Structures are given as structure tokens and as C-alpha cells.
Amino acid sequence: MTDGPDAALLARPRDRPTRRPETRALPGSTFAPFAYRTYRLLWIAALASNLGGLIQNVGAGWLMTSLTDSPVMVAMVQGSVTLPLAVLSLLGGVFADNFERRNVMMAAQAFMLTVSGLLAALSWGGMLGPWGLLAFTFAIGCGGAIHLPSWQASVPDLVPREHLPQAVMLNGMGFNLMRSAGPALGGVIVALFGAPAAFVLNTITYLPVIAVLHGWRPERAPDPLPREPIGSALRAGMRYASLSADHLRIMFRAAVFGMSAVSVLAIMPLVARESLGGTAVTFGALLASFGLGAVCAALVMRRLRDALATETIVRMAFVTMAVGLVALGKAGAVWQAGLAACACGMAWQSSMALFNVSIQLATPRWVLGRIMSLLQVFTFTGMTLGSYVWGRLASETGISTALDISAGLCLVGAVLGLVLYLPAESNHDLAPHGHFTPPRPTLDITMNSGPIKVSVEYLIPEDRTEAFLEAMQRRRVIRLRDGAHSWSLYRDLTAPALWHETYRVPTWAAYLRHMARRTAADHANYRDLLELHTGETPPQARRWIERPAEPTVRPPRI
Structure with a gap:
């Protein structure tokens, strides 16, 4: 058939994979992606940025408890982080698929650095109220919504397909390593120096990522096609997802998990202050326990994936999250709440990473940024709605009851797996086919000629x-x-x-x-x-x- 051009010539240029390992990569090793230099440097730089972001979240959450006694406003600090990811992620996916991802990430990081600096200055001067805090937190989330699809869509360019699941797990593990240390450190910083100090530190931690991105020079192939218009690119991404039952099942399950499981993060400040009578250090310790559980899950995930189907692991994660939420609501001591938070962290990392891996392995490169951003839209829409709902329920019915109800929704998510099951890992080759020669019209037409x-x-x-x-x-x-x-x-x-x-x-x-x-x-x-x-x-x-x-x-x- 001669109905198409050479895909290798006409595909949108992408950063050519920097896939020559500097050290020996063990195919089955959790840490195999670290053999690839660009991935390794970006991962290390992201540690610093994640650390700053988590410290900033502790500062914002704790500052809100001193600015207002409304549980809804406290819970909406988490909502202001997730709402931009629900609203702007698809636009971030369009940027990831139509512009050089390195430039998109640098612009997003520079924007977040600027906003974080303004937040630090205003809070230090005592000029920040509850709504102002939410606005700045929302703005930082907007930068994250633009950055994240480009970063996630760049991972297959940085490591071979056989190492992609480990790379995704390592990304989650890196974030949760910082979650295990960052919140505790943030709690100490807030307790000793106040929330403005946390905001200053977060501002500084954007610099390593910007430095690594600035030094990265990905190779680019020439592209004879004009850039796809934003509106057309948005429709293309949504059309692709709507025609794939596998993608829709993954996204819907992610939304259910996000809405039900976000209660652990949205209500945790209230658990620390009201249920346990603690301080910012207590809050940081609970978040650290959550992060520790996530790290443990990442370390054992490869063995779990070898032994169990993806759907089985995700159902186990839903059930584990439900048990952890109930235990957190009933905890009467910090160590009990810490164990519950650890279980929740294990469930969170397992499910979120598997949703991500399932999408990455089932999506071709040309639309990966948009599909990953759609996954974020579903996930963070659920998380944003959940932050409000669980905060409202905690205000009206109590912390324990709100956590019990969210645990019930987790069990519903597990049962949904009987119908909306996740697909098994596919071995389909999603690389461009690249065996067609562009037709040469004899009519005088332009790229915009049509229909x-x-x-x-x-x-x-x-x-x-x-x-x-x-x-x-x-x-x-x-x-x-x-x-x-x-x-x-x-x-x-x-x-x-x-x-x-x-x-x-x-x-x-x-x-x-x-x-x-x-x-x-x-x-x-x-x-x-x-x-x-x-x-x-x-x-x-x-x-x-x-x-x-x-x-x-x-x-x-x-």
C-alpha cells in the first residue's frame, strides 16, 4: 500500500534516546536505569526539587492551620496542589508532544522558582492570608502541571523499553525517598524557623533541575511538517484515549483511587494536630512514614510484577489503602498512626506507579505526552474532589468517620477491578513503522490545502x-x-x-x-x-x- 510517507522522515522530532549505558545495566535490576547518564542526572536533580516541594507542602499545610480553623480550608491546601494538575495537565501534554521537552521543563521550573520566591517574600512579611496561600500554592501547581507530562514522556527516550518499568518505579521511589525525609525536615524547619523558611528552601531547590536541564543537549531530527495546532493536538489526544478501552479503564481506576486515597494526605494535618495533639514535627513524622512505605513498595515491586498480574497488585493496593485509612482514623498514638501511614504509602506507590507503567507501555511516542497528561487529569480530578469531600466530611462528621468512608470507596475501587480490569503488559511494538515514501502531488497544493x-x-x-x-x-x-x-x-x-x-x-x-x-x-x-x-x-x-x-x-x- 502506498498511502503514506516515510514515518521516520515525518514524525515529530524527539529527543533521541541517550541509551548507551556508562555502566553495566542488569536487565532485571531495580536500579538498571541508573546506568544511563542523562536519566541518572535528572533523577538526582529531581530529588532536590522534590525535597523542596515536600517541605513547602508541610509549611503551607501547617501555616493554614494557624491562619484558619476551618478543616475545609486545611484540606484545600492539598486540593490547590492537585487542581492545576487536573485542569492544565492536558495542555502540558500538548506542549510535551509539540515542543522540545527540555525547553518546556526549563520554562516550567523557572516559573515555579519565581512564584515560590514571591510566596516566601510575602509570607516572611506577614502579608499572606488563607486565600493568598491557596492562590500561590495553586500557581506552583500550574508549573508542575506543565512540567510533569514532559518529564514522564521523556523517560522512554532516556532508557530502553525493557528498563521502563524500573525507571517509572525509581521516579516514584525518588519522590517517596524525599517524602520519608522531607516532611520530617519540613516539620523541624517550620517548628524552629516558621513556614516562610520552608518556602525559601523550596525556592532554592529548583536550581539543580534547571542546571541539569540547561546542560542537557538532546539531539533532534529535522521535521518537515508544521507544528500541530494546539486545538487539533488536544482533540487528537482525547480522540486517541476515547478509542482505547484499555486506556479508559486505567484512567477511570486511577480517578477512583485518587479520590478515595487522597484522604490520607488531605486529612493528615488534622490527624496530627487534633487526633494526636501533636505539632508540625508530628505531621512531618506521619508524612515520613507514608514516604517510607512508598519506598518499600518500590523496592519490592519488581518481584511483585514477576509473580502477580498488574490487576492483582492494584486490587491489593486498594484493599491495603482501605485498611490503612481505617487504622489511621482509629490511631491513638503517634506510632500507631505512623504504621497506618506506612501502609497507605505502600498502597499509594504501588497503584500510582502501575497506572503510569500501564499507560507508558501501551502508548506510542507521538501521543505519549497527551495520554500521560490525561491520566493526570483523571487522577488529580479525583484527588481534588476528594480533598474537598473528605475535608467537608471531617468538618461535619469527624476525622475518623471521613477516613472510614474513604476506605469504603477504596474497597469499591478494588471490586471495580472485576469489570474495569487493567490490561496485561503488552509486547506490541509501538515504534514508528517508517516504510512509506511521501507521495508527490502534481497539483500545486500547500500543507494547509484540504480537505x-x-x-x-x-x-x-x-x-x-x-x-x-x-x-x-x-x-x-x-x-x-x-x-x-x-x-x-x-x-x-x-x-x-x-x-x-x-x-x-x-x-x-x-x-x-x-x-x-x-x-x-x-x-x-x-x-x-x-x-x-x-x-x-x-x-x-x-x-x-x-x-x-x-x-x-x-x-x-x-
């Missing part, structure tokens, strides 16, 4: 019709998912063996982009169709451009 209609003719014997229709159902999903619309299949009335597949794209550039998105796994579908086709030549594509049914030069009036 374009494409038709492909097949010759299918009667005894192969059912197999052909089954293959074309898969073909339809591939076409629509990769940017086509108005897909149809026609059968000739006088020659029943003759079939025509037709679809449309808005412009010539959109057609070339559509063809560049074909993966090696998609090409297997074409091979199936070739085996069913009985023509002397392969199925031939014809491309048409829509023109008005009027002469370009009007005849003179008589």
Missing part, C-alpha cells in the same frame, strides 16, 4: 469476507485514532469482491501527520489485509482534494 479524501481499493473473495470485516474493524480504530474522520467501508453492488475504504483528513499536513503515526504494531493489521487481498498488485490508495463545483474562471455573460 483531503483517501480511498483504498481491496479485492476480497467471498470466503474471506468475514476475516476481512474483522480486520477492517481494527483498521477503522487505527485510522480514527491517528487523526482521520468520516471513515467508511463500501462494497461494489455489481462486483461484490471489490471493497473501498475511505476516510478524510482536514489538510494535506494532517494527512502526512496521520501516516507518520503508524506503528509497527499497526502494520501487522495491514499485513493481515494483504493476505486477504487477491489483486495482482497491493491495495492502491488514491488521494483526493475537495474542490467547489464551480469553474475557477466564470464564462462571460451573453
